[in-house]
Amino acid sequence: MNMVFLNGKLVPAEQASVSVLDRGFIFGDGVYELVPVYSRVPFRIDEHLARLERSLGETRIPNPYSRAQWRGHINRLIDAQPFEDQGVYFQVTRGIAKRDHAFPKNIEPTVFMMSNPLVNPPREQVEKGASAVSAADNRWLRCDIKSISLIGNVLLRELSAQAGAAETILFRDGTLTEASASNVFIVKDGVIRSPAKSNLILPGITYDVIVELAAAAKLPLRFEDVTEAQVRGADEVWVSSSSKEVLAIVELDGKRIGDGKPGPVFRRMYDLYQDFKKKVMRAAKRESVSA
Numbered sequence: 548m549n550m551v552f553l554n555g556k557l558v559p560a561e562q563a564s565v566s567v568l569d570r571g572f573i574f575g576d577g578v579y580e581l582v583p584v585y586s587r588v589p590f591r592i593d594e595h596l597a598r599l600e601r602s603l604g605e606t607r608i609p610n611p612y613s614r615a616q617w618r619g620h621i622n623r624l625i626d627a628q629p630f631e632d633q634g635v636y637f638q639v640t641r642g643i644a645k646r647d648h649a650f651p652k653n654i655e656p657t658v659f660m661m662s663n664p665l666v667n668p669p670r671e672q673v674e675k676g677a678s679a680v681s682a683a684d685n686r687w688l689r690c691d692i693k694s695i696s697l698i699g700n701v702l703l704r705e706l707s708a709q710a711g712a713a714e715t716i717l718f719r720d721g722t723l724t725e726a727s728a729s730n731v732f733i734v735k736d737g738v739i740r741s742p743a744k745s746n747l748i749l750p751g752i753t754y755d756v757i758v759e760l761a762a763a764a765k766l767p768l769r770f771e772d773v774t775e776a777q778v779r780g781a782d783e784v785w786v787s788s789s790s791k792e793v794l795a796i797v798e799l800d801g802k803r804i805g806d807g808k809p810g811p812v813f814r815r816m817y818d819l820y821q822d823f824k825k826k827v828m829r830a831a832k833r834e835s836v837s838a
């Protein structure tokens with residue numbers, strides 16, 4: 548039975564239902580997170596919860612739970628699944644009210660969580676790299692909020708899906724922002740570059756891990772504006788997200804990036820990322836044994 552979480556309770560998915568007047572359904576008025584779980588240990592859970600708190604604050608949706616309560620609910624959902632590696636999705640909407648754009652008074656937010664088997668890029672894609680297409684970033688100007696109103700991202704992702712590509716890389720006025728569901732890094736002459744955090748990109752949890760790993764390994768990394776020409780002329784292009792981890796893009800709009808293979812800096816970062824994941828998981832297991 549596929550167990551999901553709805554407003555404080557674990558229930559079989561078939562029995563979970565939400566009102567048609569929920570503002571998530573009517574307006575896309577809600578925020579969400581997706582946390583990767585390895586061997587039943589959620590990865591970077593505090594960082595995901597901090598980002599959720601920020602998204603809730605920016606949208607003025609009351610946070611129904613403390614950090615400890617969120618962790619407890621998430622762990623119970625993880626324990627209720629038969630598989631080890633999971634992607635836990637959770638969303639909070641403003642709640643149920645008669646349709647009116649303005650915030651309703653005295654309503655409770657709706658909290659929904661589900662967990663699916665985690666799908667990381669297959670080995671072959673990691674080794675050979677993936678392709679992407681590009682598009683103009685026509686989304687709203689608050690891409691820093693992890694909003695469930697994803698129609699902009701959905702339409703942009705569909706462009707690459709139609710082309711059989713893994714991602715759509717986005718440019719706003721000729722400058723790189725991110726991709727439809729991931730952050731983007733380039734490498735030129737051994738230097739990793741990525742746009743600085745702003746209202747135009749989601750502050751990725753994986754982006755932060757990559758930045759930390761680069762600093763620890765003394766790989767030069769700069770936050771700076773990256774032009775469309777710099778992306779196309781880069782030695783390497785990577786995308787990052789909780790499910791993609793770090794993935795090399797070797798073809799953009801049908802043209803090769805660099806020599807058309809995942810580059811040496813990517814391979815180094817991929818290995819650092821895998822080692823880091825294992826280290827974090829081992830530490831979490833030790834903590835749970837000694838607790």
Ligand SMILES: Cc1ncc(COP(=O)(O)O)c(C=O)c1O
Nearest residue numbers: 728729730749751752753788789
């Ligand atoms: C638009 C967008 N940018 C970036 C990311 C990467 O964020 P994270 O590394 O926290 O998964 C995502 C992930 O879903 C996303 O949807």
